[in-house]
Amino acid sequence: MARSNFIIAIDGFSSCGKSTVAKALAKSLNFVFVDSGAMYRAVTLYFMRNKIDCSDSAAVLQALDQIHIDFVPSTDRVQIFLNDEDVSEAIRKMEVSDNVSEVSAIKEVRKAMVAQQQALGKKRNIVMDGRDIGTTVFPDADLKIFMTANVDVRAERRYAELAAKGETVSMEEVKANLARRDHIDSTREESPLRQAEDAIILDNSNLNQSQQLDFVIDLYTQRKNQSK
Numbered sequence: 001m002a003r004s005n006f007i008i009a010i011d012g013f014s015s016c017g018k019s020t021v022a023k024a025l026a027k028s029l030n031f032v033f034v035d036s037g038a039m040y041r042a043v044t045l046y047f048m049r050n051k052i053d054c055s056d057s058a059a060v061l062q063a064l065d066q067i068h069i070d071f072v073p074s075t076d077r078v079q080i081f082l083n084d085e086d087v088s089e090a091i092r093k094m095e096v097s098d099n100v101s102e103v104s105a106i107k108e109v110r111k112a113m114v115a116q117q118q119a120l121g122k123k124r125n126i127v128m129d130g131r132d133i134g135t136t137v138f139p140d141a142d143l144k145i146f147m148t149a150n151v152d153v154r155a156e157r158r159y160a161e162l163a164a165k166g167e168t169v170s171m172e173e174v175k176a177n178l179a180r181r182d183h184i185d186s187t188r189e190e191s192p193l194r195q196a197e198d199a200i201i202l203d204n205s206n207l208n209q210s211q212q213l214d215f216v217i218d219l220y221t222q223r224k225n226q227s228k
Contacts, residue, residue, distance in 0.1 A: 006031070008127045008220065009134035011193070012147030014181045015154040015161075017204055017212070018129040021147070023078065024213045026127040029220065033078055034071065034120050036130030036137070037100075039113050041091035042069050042082045044103040048095070054106055064112045094162060094169055097177055101184035104131075110190045131185050134196035143223045144199035145216060153205045154178055 008031070010022050019035050026033035043064070047054065052063045070081040079088045090096070103109055110132075117128060117137045128137065134144035149157075155175045162169050185193040195201070200219060204212050 003140075005121070005123055006125045006143075006224070007121050007138050007141040008143045008145070008216075009138050009141035009196075009199075010127065010129040010145045010147060011131055011134050011196070011199065012129075012145075012202075013149070013154065013193070014178055014185070015158040016147040016149050017157065017209070018147050020209060021202075021204075021212050021216060022127045022129040024209065025216050025220075028213065028217060029125070029127070031125040031127050032120070034117065034126055034128040035078065035080070036113065036117055036128055036133060038071075038080045038088075038091060039069050039116065040104040040109070041096050041100050042080055042087055043067060043109055043113070044096050044100045045087055045091050046082060047103055048099060054102060057108060060106060060108050064108060069116070089165070092161075092165070094167055094173075094177070097181070101181040101188075105184055105188035105190065107190045114191070131193040132191035134199050135194060136191040139196070142227070143220055144196045145202050145219070146195040146199040147202045147204060149203060150205040151175070151178065 008025065010018050012018050019037065022035070023033050025031070046052070046067050047063060050063060053059050068083050072079045072081060077088070079086050080091065081087065114137050120126060121128065121138060130137070134141055134146070155171060155178055158178065159169070159171050159174045162174070202212065202215060207215070
């Protein structure tokens with residue numbers, strides 16, 4: 001049976017501004033925004049706090065059974081809750097960034113998160129961003145976008161984000177983190193980062209947030225008109 005809801009999948013490399021565009025787009029269209037990357041970060045935070053051995057499948061499965069993730073819209077952002085604790089800020093720290101790609105590569109973790117993500121998109125109009133949304137989570141998404149940007153631009157954005165939160169890191173550390181995450185995300189066995197064949201590329205190296213949003217809204221309008 002055909003879906004009646006509209007699904008927009010936004011994939012791409014880390015620090016490309018996927019969540020920023022996805023949030024603005026969801027707000028503009030009155031869609032539900034789901035940050036899949038935040039889900040993996042929340043799992044990573046739980047694993048770090050509870051010293052879960054990522055190579056121990058039994059321990060991983062047991063930990064996943066103890067994890068409940070919720071998204072709660074607030075006035076200016078979407079908060080993410082891990083077992084009823086607001087971890088919106090904690091999951092963005094560098095120590096989580098250093099470990100999230102490894103945790104995300106675990107087969108059991110990806111299967112659990114993909115199942116949750118697919119459940120979220122069964123009936124509602126959604127914008128979801130991540131690494132494998134258009135290829136694995138919603139291969140039948142109505143609109144797929146693959147975001148990329150120059151690595152130096154990505155590093156500058158991430159550095160500024162961390163500095164604004166008071167974290168002391170060097171630009172070299174940020175670039176090394178991005179390079180490592182790109183490699184793990186693109187080469188992992190389970191749902192690697194790749195561009196879906198029918199995805200439209202958005203290189204935002206030289207675009208501001210308003211220009212990016214306009215670009216994506218135009219694509220949405222075209223796709224909606226085609227489906228009428």
